[in-house]
Amino acid sequence: MKHAALSRTVIGGLAVAALGAGLLVGPAPASADPYQDAAGNGPTATMVIHPVIDTDTIGTSSQQRTWASTLGVRNAGGLDAADSQASYLQFNVSPTAVPGTVVSARVVLTATPDSTAPAGTQLNSAFVSDDTWNGEQVTRYDPIFTLTGATKPTATDIAGSTAPLRADRGAVRYEGDVTSAAQSENNGDGRLSLRVWTADQNAAVQFHSDDHSIGDNRPALLVTFRPTTGRDKKDAADAAKDLADAREYLRRLGPVRHDVALPSTGIHGSRLTWSSLDDQNLNDRGKVTRPTADLPDADVALDLKVSDGSVTLTDRLQVVVPRDPEAKAATPVDAALRPVAVEREVTDLISQKWGTAFTPVTPPTQVLTREIPVAPGQSIQAAIDGVAAAGGGVVRLGAGVHPLTSPLNMQSTVTLVGAGQDHTVIQYTGTGSAITTTLKQIQDVVMKGFTLEGVKGDLGGALGIYFAGADPESAHHHRIALQDVTVKNFPGHGVHIKRTTDLLTDHLTSMYNGERGSLFHNSYWLFDNRILQSDTQLSKPVLGKGAKYTSTSDVITQRMQIHHAAGNGIQADGSNDVRIFFQKLNISDVGKSALWMICEIFNNPNQYTEDPAYAPNYVIINESSFVGNLRGGVWKIAQNVLVRDSVFDNIRNDLILMKSSPEFENTKFEHAPEYFTDNSQVPAL
The missing domain is CATH 2.60.120 (Jelly Rolls)
Known part of the structure; x- marks a missing residue:
């Protein structure tokens, strides 16, 4: 998309912005009240509502x-x-x-x-x-x-x-x-x-x-209204000026090559809240990461909310981040899976609390002696089939954009490696799932060093990475790993893996997925056991959750971040959802509950299930932070939960506990935990 230009006109001595500016303010009247005319009616203002x-x-x-x-x-x-x-x-x-x-x-x-x-x-x-x-x-x-x-x-x-x-x-x-x-x-x-x-x-x-359109291109309702109070009149005028200033500021910046100052307060006192739709190139704080020379310029949509008293104005602006022709050239990525160390405190606590009941993850076995290179535009599938037929090996994707219109059918003992998340992009425009398998059982699969990108707003609702073993008990997939991989912009799940044993994710970023509905998430693990997740970024799911764990066991997550979700950050539920360890979990700014651990059956979530078998059991939360969410957690019949060295500081509730009595050690609360024994007494959620 091209940069949306800002049109400005001077009316009655006041500079006002064009359609996308959010609110237009009429000329100041000549009266004792600067927000009221001689007849006592006050001037009108025009809001742009999307x-x-x-x-x-x-x-x-x-x-x-x-x-x-x-x-x-x-x-x-x-x-x-x-x-x-x-x-x-x-x-x-x-x-x-x-x-x-x-x-x-x-x-x-x-x-x-x-x-x-x-x-x-x-x-x-x-x-x-x-x-x-x-x-x-x-x-x-x-x-x-x-x-x-x-x-x-x-x-x-x-x-x-x-x-x-x-x-x-x-x-x-x-x-x-x-x-x-x-x-x-x-x-x-x-x-x-x-x-x-x-x-x-x-x-x-x-x-x-309004789906990712920018500025004046967005559908709009121009509502001219007469503010009812002096305070509203001033709030409206100040918010309009601050929004117009913000648009003009970004327009004058033009293409950005360095970090951008995104102010939190307008000069007229409004509160400004920024939300990027592409953190890889420009995040909410204005940090700029230019695309490498292998990739095209980035057009970043930047949502802005301007709040002043009773008035809130919103707009979607655009920042162009040009690629960097002088960026360091791509260097070959080691196809070998990098070892992932579990923090010593985690292993010690597991040994103390769960003993030998916990089984750690087993990483995939790789064949690294055979490689097939694939340049952008060449067939990735042909290379996968080729190394698989030879007994396994590496498919090495070159730097640049690899267009993909039909699903990749992965095979056992195949490593798919790119030139790095910032150098290799698989751009998927098909239906179904971008990376999946038709095999009932697959094993020893590694994906490393690339970005997988879908199409936002696609009603077909494609998924990013999807693997499903044939049976929850007798026909699991085995040993699947994702390392240094970004998955974004898929209307379905970003990553959905089910009926699988031994899953490893390390430095996985899955963001802006789940546009298709609230049942689609950045990541979803179902009927899986033995999972290790390290240094994971699962922020900004569009509709669903950052992560969902249903009927999972022997799970370690360390240093996971989930920020800015409309609903819940994490959901854990389902039969045999046992032995889950959250180490240094950081969840903030979610619209509902940061950690939602419930006993409702996952395939019938609207019916309360008074059965501990369907609630998480044996959970450790250590050195974690739940700050700025509507609620820190809602836990129903969750048993054997230990919370250590953690912080809860949330807007409405820190913890709502229905027949759940966690053990707390050195944990701080802004609001005392609330205990219930009858689900009908639990506040509306």
């Missing part, structure tokens, strides 16, 4: 929907014709989102560069009174629903919303007046659902959706 969700539907298809990468509008013979397409958007216009009285509202959609509809094509908006098409999941990070032509919610055309496509600041846009509907919903449930369509026969338009 969708809670947007998608489209074609004819009478019944595909499950989530965020769409683009929004299609097409008239192929009536709204319900087989090839006709309509776009649906929902905006939050509740009083908590709009701090004042709605004066007017306009929906704005921007056509993509490949849209073929000519300027002048007429479009219109209709009001959708039935919001249940959203499945009552109305947050930005958790919408899944079914929207079909046969069951499309009834929509009523909004008078004045019909308008043509027009050229605007180098783009083509539709701007429809939806004031009456916005006013109604501002006084109602606050959810403004719209359908955008065209009555022009044979007209077809493709619009940018």
Whole structure:
């Protein structure tokens, strides 16, 4: 994507930003109250609100929907014709989102560069009174629903919303007046659902959706409102100025080659919160890591939230991080699996508490005497098949981007090694799973030194790495290792391994996965035993959890980090979920619970299960930190839990304990643990 330019205009002596700036403030009135005119009404302000969700539907298809990468509008013979397409958007216009009285509202959609509809094509908006098409999941990070032509919610055309496509600041846009509907919903449930369509026969338009679009390209609702209190008026004005300043600051930076200062406070007092969608190249604190000469420039989406009192404005900005032609050239990566040492304190505690019941992981056996090199564009699968047929060996991926459109079928005793995470990228655009196997049992597989990247917003919902043994007891996979591997941007699981014995991950980064739904995670281990995870980064899952452990045993995680999750950080559950050791676990800023250890059966999570067999048993948490989460932990019937030398400092609760009585040693709490003996008394979670 190209950098979104910021357009600025001077109105009444005040500089205001264009569409993507978040809020436009009118001229200061001449009165004793700088936020109120002579009539006592005060000036109006215009907020830019982005969708809670947007998608489209074609004819009478019944595909499950989530965020769409683009929004299609097409008239192929009536709204319900087989090839006709309509776009649906929902905006939050509740009083908590709009701090004042709605004066007017306009929906704005921007056509993509490949849209073929000519300027002048007429479009219109209709009001959708039935919001249940959203499945009552109305947050930005958790919408899944079914929207079909046969069951499309009834929509009523909004008078004045019909308008043509027009050229605007180098783009083509539709701007429809939806004031009456916005006013109604501002006084109602606050959810403004719209359908955008065209009555022009044979007209077809493709619009940018809110899925990773930048700045002015994002769908928007421009709501002009009159703040109700002096405090709201000032908050709105200050937040608007600070957001406009932030956009201008990034625009002036241009392509960034060095670390960027991302301020936490605007000069007008607003609180600024930044969230990068690509930590590899630019993290939330502004640290820049330029792509190597082997890779293309990075276009990094950077979400910004500006909060001032009752007003919160959001925008998605863009920073271009150019590749570094002078970066150190790729050097051959040793294909041999690097030994992973378990911290001495971990082995000592396991010996004291669990004795010989705990079985440590066995690493894979490798064949390193045979190699097949693969350059970008050459067949990785042919090389895998070749070394496997010869009895095992190494497939060595060269530096650069390796496009992949169909799953890699791994074989036993194969090591897949790249030139390093910063030099070799496997870019997967297919369906199913990027790296998997068709074998019922596979063994001695090593993946090392590369980045595996999916496509965000892909409704096909591909997974990154997926291995599943044929049977939980009699037909496990054996000895699989991931070392120095990054997995990102997969709508399904990033890494999902089940029915496997002996799993080793070392310096694994799995981030931005799980967009397909709350049941998809950065990593998911199911019916696995003997797991060692060291120096693992599992932050920013889109919908699901950083890590999920179901029916796992003999697990050691050391130095794992999970930050910024909308839901839970870690979930542990399932029958025989036993002997799990968390060493130096660091979880922060998750929207629900940092560590969710429950007794609900994993395949029926909505029914409480009063059975200790389905709860984690024998768990040690040592030298760990749970800070800034909504809750530090919710543990139900978790037995034989020891917490040592750890810190809990969370927003609402540190620990909610349902029939669980952990042993605490030298552990600090901001809120005292809360104990319950009846699940009906446990606070709503």
